[in-house]
Ligand SMILES: Nc1ncnc2c1ncn2[C@@H]1O[C@H](COP(=O)(O)OP(=O)(O)O)[C@@H](O)[C@H]1O
């Protein structure tokens with residue numbers, strides 16, 4: 324459940340000038356694993372995620388989710404967008420139940436679950452608020468709650484906390500760790516923040532740009548459960564030093 | 578969680594009440610200054626017109642003074658019908674309703690056709706390719722040019738007027754609906770697909786609401802054209818309504834009725850536009866909050 328396989332996947336955007344956004348991507352992610360894609364902007368992180376989400380089509384290679392070729396988006400892969408992408412005309416509650424609703428799930432079958440999810444992300448008293456009345460962090464929590472409402476097998480997150488202030492980001496990272504710890508969903512998490520990648524993931528794939536490639540894979544074996552206190556441990560600092568030098572290599576190689 | 582939601586909750590409540598009180602106080606201030614400011618020009622024009630025309634009429638006796646227009650209007654609106662020598666006496670409301678009903682029918686017909694067609698053009702490449710060129714080809718033909726066609730096909734009957742009104746209102750609604758659907762934020766559609774929505778659901782639950790601001794722009798322009806169309810149609814293609822009275826009164830030299838008629842049309846146009854605006858503010862409440870906050 325929730326396994327991901329990229330075999331020699333490439334993506335070329337055609338247009339006036341062709342862009343080879345991804346080149347020979349090989350990546351296997353097991354059930355319940357938390358993997359971060361780390362790299363400078365423009366290296367193809369979003370493209371890789373969009374292929375898996377089914378928003379874009381691969382140019383070459385094999386892309387499997389749970390052993391089946393990815394052909395289109397679906398509720399088994401919950402996507403959390405950077406700007407939340409909530410429906411501005413629906414309130415928090417209506418946004419959260421949108422997924423089960425359009426899939427024709429009976430109200431009785433999603434209502435209590437959705438209530439619990441709102442509580443889990445700390446927004447039970449904001450059910451009637453419109454997205455525009457929420458802060459960026461609260462919007463992102465709604466974005467997380469609405470994908471969890473579909474019980475996805477994997478979470479695909481594209482720099483979900485990138486637009487948040489430092490303190491809000493820390494609390495969101497803690498929230499995500501707690502959620503992941505209790506649900507055990509596979510997570511593919513895109514970020515350009517080294518600290519965030521180390522804190523959250525089991526494994527970091529460092530990418531380089533033009534063409535987008537995975538240049539290093541670094542297992543993070545820091546003990547779990549982790550919290551933002553881990554950010555200052557000696558182990559953490561050692562990982563960070565190593566990854567920073569890896570990323571310099573990536574930047575110098577083109 | 579390290580962030581408590583308490584202060585945010587109270588901030589949100591107070592921002593709602595702040596919105597309400599700021600709207601109220603601005604309405605109150607507007608009531609005084611804005612209204613005074615707004616009526617200065619009309620009052621000056623009417624006073625000058627009255628003063629210049631006293632002793633008879635303006636422009637060599639062609640134009641009646643405001644008091645005579647006002648008197649004609651009163652007779653037209655409240656006079657006994659059928660009994661007096663004045664054929665217009667007491668027929669104002671009936672003619673107004675004739676015109677309003679035609680506008681209502683034509684405008685509704687336009688909405689029912691133009692919104693789905695516009696959304697389809699903006700949303701679906703096949704619909705766009707097959708419908709948009711024809712719309713663009715027909716659009717430059719003014720509705721006045723359709724008059725002979727309309728009379729030939731529908732005769733001197735209501736249907737002709739309704740057809741012209743619907744046609745005139747159709748274009749701005751279709752163009753703006755298509756624009757709204759075309760400009761939809763890509764990630765909203767992706768989010769809906771990710772949650773398992775099919776194309777039809779996305780059209781209904783994402784594309785339509787996201788396009789509503791632009792659809793309403795089209796509705797307001799379309800309604801203005803609908804009023805133009807009804808007057809043109811009634812002057813030529815039917816024998817009742819404000820447009821018919823306008824032309825008829827001109828022929829028998831009743832310029833007082835002509836001007837009262839013009840004022841009536843202007844007033845109806847204004848009122849119907851305000852009604853659309855009110856509906857828009859109600860339907861798009863989420864958007865008003867958005868522009869208030871940012
Ligand atoms: N739809 C597209 N058409 C053409 N080029 C694209 C498109 N999407 C992304 N690209 C290009 O692909 C490269 C990778 O983009 P992206 O995956 O967004 O990078 P990242 O998310 O790491 O910042 C960039 O050079 C970008 O300009």
Ligand SMILES: [Mg+2]
Pocket residue numbers: 365368369370481
């Ligand atoms: Mg990106």
